Amino acid sequence: MTDRYAVVGNPxxxxKSPQIQMAFxxxxxxxxxxxxxxxxxxGFEREARMFFEHGGGKGMNVTVPFKEEAFRFADSHTERASRAGAVNTLKLLDDGTIVGDNTDGAGLVADLHRYSVSMKNRRILILGAGGAVRGVLQPILSEQPAELVIANRTVSKAQALADDFADLGTLKGCGFDELEGTFDLIINGTSASLGGELPPLKDSLVNADTVTYDMMYGADLTVFNAWAVERGVARTIDGLGMLVGQAAEAFHVWRGKRPDVEPVLAMLRGDRRR
Known part of the structure; x- marks a missing residue:
């Protein structure tokens, strides 16, 4: 019998998840x-329970706005989901219980590795302090950066995140105006660039060796990556690879097989050029 999976959200x-997962x-x-x-x-809990108990569901991807509800819905959690406080992957176990996982950070780290971007002993800046950032901190810190700085408009949120993950590495939370020095890697974890907005960033934060990564993606350069290109950074990367990478990690959680992301990325980037 064909096993059933789904991505759920509103909207x-x-x-792109059905296209990606069916290709895998x-x-x-x-x-x-x-x-x-x-x-x-x-209606997340009601619908999710129907899917698993009566719809033949074996696993589920969860997107906005249900990741925190999915965390509460799960009977148990992986360590990375517990750290994130949010779940984007649910799996029905053999004993009938449901485990919650978070594959976002693994997708981001895998994509950076695809581009041969090392995080070990590097100075990393993350913009934003929302759920998207919380979900990737543990996997990034496992790469052993020299320092990880979280910058956010609401400084208290950045400081709280830094405190929550302080046992995993050297972290600092601050406002944008407090940023000093040049970073090896800057990751935009805000959605502001989709609306044509940019945090107030100093030109001195980047140089010719800096890599910038925007978790958002689109047919054209995001505003954040366009800002970086104008200042001569080494490389800009968008979040499409993170999307496919987290999907591949979810597929591995469900099926025990790790698919090749390259054909799917080529397919999706081809679609974006049309």
Missing amino acids: IGHS AAETGEDILYTALLFPVD
Whole structure:
């Protein structure tokens, strides 16, 4: 019998996850059906329970605005999900319970490795202090950077995040105006660039060796990466590889196979050029 999986969110019509996961299934020879489901904003637990208990569901990806609700819904959590306080991947276990995982950070780190970007002993800046940033801190800190700085408009949020993860490495939370020195890697974890906005960043934060990474992606350069290009950074990377990488990690969680992301990335980037 074909195993059923889904991505759920509200809205959900824009999701590339069905295209990505069905391509992974074809590549690995796994017999699955993966669809996108629109859940009502006030009905996550009810709909998720129906999916797993009566809909034949084996696993689920969770996107905005349900990641925190998915965390509460799960019977148990992986360490990275516990650290993130949010879940983007649910898996039905053999004993009938559901484990919650978070594959976002693994997707980001895997994408940086694809571009041969080393994080070990590097000075890293992350912009933003929301859920997207919280979800990637543990995997980034496991790469052993020399220093990780979190900058946010609301300084207290950045400081709270730094405190929460202080046992894993050298962290600092601050406001944008407090940033000093040049960084090896700057990661934009805000959604501001999609709206054509940019945090107030000093030109001195980057140089010709800096790599910038925007978790957002689009047909053109994001505003953040366009800012970086104008200042002559070494490389700019968008978040499409993170999207595919977190999906590949979720597929591995569910099926025990790690698909090749390159054909899927080529397919998606081809779609974006049309």
